[in-house]
Amino acid sequence: MPAKAGVWGGRTAAERHAERRQRLIDAATEIWVDSGWAAVTMRGVCARTSLNDRYFYDHFADRDELLATVWDGMKDDLMAKLVTVLTEDSGRPPIETLSKGIAVVVERIAADPGWAQIMFGHHVGSAVLEQRRTAVLHQATDIMVGVAKPFLKPDADVLGLRMDALVGIGGFVELMTAWQSGLLDVDAPDVIDHCSRLGATLAAAYLDTSRAD
Template sequence: MRAAEATSAGRVYGGRSAGEREADRRARLLAAAHDIVGTQGYAALTVERLCARANVSSRSFYQLYDGKEAAFADLYDELLVRSGAKVVASLAATEGEPLAERVPAALLAYLVPLFDDLRAARIVFVEVVGLSTRIESTRLRNREKLIELIVAEGEAAVVRGEAADRDWRFAALSLIGSATAVALDWMLRTERPAVTLLERQLGELAVTLLTATPRTRP
């Protein structure tokens, strides 16, 4: 960075640094994208509408993103990272509990924040489907983190004698895929079952997939 640019970047205006102002603009853009896509769909998202809703200039927008898809990818990643952090927190809170309690609780910790905000649920389960290779890459990267957590929990449960060994990656993929399909179906239904019912069913599914004795050993 040139000296003049470095000086500009380090200036403080209104008591906030350049980095703080940029973080604020990003937060406002993500909040605006969350509301637009979560209520009207990705097709309704334009750079002009996003900037107007966030009260951010187009010049400032393009300093952060190369277009609306990049902004949406950032929002999607942010939602998944937040839910992923809930999973980690849940596993920490249930340390020492059996697998049949830890994993369902972690699964619900991931899903409940999304079910609590139908805009977020629409973004994560509906709007991202088949959208682009960039969005798919974000989805797969975050899915891999969940797989690693489930595999680690399963292998630890085997050592403790709580579960029979199995192909834990297959089990993790089955659980994540099933939960995603159920959540998508729930979002698309005109009359949705109660969230509490959905949570109970998904919890039971997790227990079945991860603790039932497999017919064949790996």
């Protein structure tokens, strides 16, 4: 029986196209984890996938677009998990919510060092990655301020809250970078506990925790 039009090896052209794209992304991810983002090149990715450069440029304009795709996929997955955890119980005490959000990130780093290498490794020299690192910092700040708003004291300084949240999240990112790099000899529960206590200290000036009952 002849193959259906557009089908080869049991897969449609669209399926083969998507498969090649995913192979390129997977190869870039593997190289990035092994050797850092700078080692991700068109030639290296094509060599690892046994695809020629024509297929690379079918999917990505250049290396920056490939790097951005890898980063965005991991970032979107993380942010989706964070939003779920942070918004799943609107009546939960805000400090407990903060602690659960911290645990999502810390436990993911502990379980998947390769993921941490991409999300929290050094990206100096890559404008596209530095821009994304900055953007996700502000996105996380927006989420945290939104979660805090129902519990604000009547006279709370919302701008001050935003600045403190930005400082806290930026410091958390740097702590995660140091931890995943092996510069801190501490286990995940201690990291979660330390960051939660620091977050509670920063939040005390703004939140009326009695409203969480």
